[in-house]
Amino acid sequence: MHILEPDDWPLWRELRLAALADAGPAFGSTLADWQGDGDREERWRARLAMRGSHNVVAFLDGRPAGMAGGVPTETADSVELVSMWVSPSARGRGIGDHLIHEIERWATWLGAGTLRLSVKPGNAPAIALYRRHDFRDSEELSALDPRGSRVMTKLLPALQKPR
Numbered sequence: 001m002h003i004l005e006p007d008d009w010p011l012w013r014e015l016r017l018a019a020l021a022d023a024g025p026a027f028g029s030t031l032a033d034w035q036g037d038g039d040r041e042e043r044w045r046a047r048l049a050m051r052g053s054h055n056v057v058a059f060l061d062g063r064p065a066g067m068a069g070g071v072p073t074e075t076a077d078s079v080e081l082v083s084m085w086v087s088p089s090a091r092g093r094g095i096g097d098h099l100i101h102e103i104e105r106w107a108t109w110l111g112a113g114t115l116r117l118s119v120k121p122g123n124a125p126a127i128a129l130y131r132r133h134d135f136r137d138s139e140e141l142s143a144l145d146p147r148g149s150r151v152m153t154k155l156l157p158a159l160q161k162p163r
Contacts, residue, residue, distance in 0.1 A: 001102055004055040009044035011057060015067045016044075019085035026123050027083070028149070054106040055083070058095045065090035068099040070106050070115075078114040078153075079107045084126070096129050104133075108156050115156055118149040127152075 004012055020031035032038075048055055052072040057064050066086035070079050081103050086095045107115045117135065119126050135152040 001098060002057045002059065004048050004057060006045040006049045008057075009041060009048055011064060012048055012055065012067070013039075013044045015057060015064055015085070016083065018087065019067070019083070022088060023085060026085075026120055026126065028118070054103065056099065056102050058086075058090075058098050058102075060090045060093060060095060065093075066095040066099055068103050070103040073116065075114075077112060078116055079103075079110060079112045081115055081117040084117070091125075097133070100129070100133050104154075104156065113156055113158070115154045117152050119152060120149055 002008075002011075017031065017034060020027060020029070020034060024031050034043075050071060054070040056068055058066045064087075067083060068081060068085075069083040071082055073080050081100070084096070084099060086099070104115060115135075116138075117130065119130065130152050133154065135154045138151040138153050
């Protein structure tokens with residue numbers, strides 16, 4: 001697992017474009033949003049430098065195999081899992097599990113009580129993965145995609161800070 005910094009923007013760009021090309025309808029933005037005028041170094045850097053965010057890449061056999069991000073929400077007690085994607089060649093090999101665990105670890109370290117995510121209703125493999133990790137359906141619609149993404153949440157354990 002590699003935690004991304006703004007200087008890692010070429011790696012983030014490579015994976016994000018691959019994710020949008022592979023599973024574009026699963027995301028709130030499109031491949032076209034990040035190509036052409038949207039494909040600028042400062043934009044990629046800014047995404048990785050977002051205040052309070054935590055972006056990671058998982059590797060399999062020395063190659064990038066998936067990515068995920070964690071971002072703060074408007075509520076101090078919750079964070080959101082975003083930009084989750086596993087390359088087709090790495091699916092079914094535990095990469096998604098590792099990415100979720102890393103974002104959960106980060107969220108717990110921050111002291112968040114809830115981890116949220118948005119997922120399209122027809123994305124059965126992603127929904128099954130999230131349910132295996134104890135995410136449950138919420139009644140709210142995603143603010144990121146009010147056209148129909150469902151929100152799933154997971155309650156996180158309180159971090160026991162050493163005395």
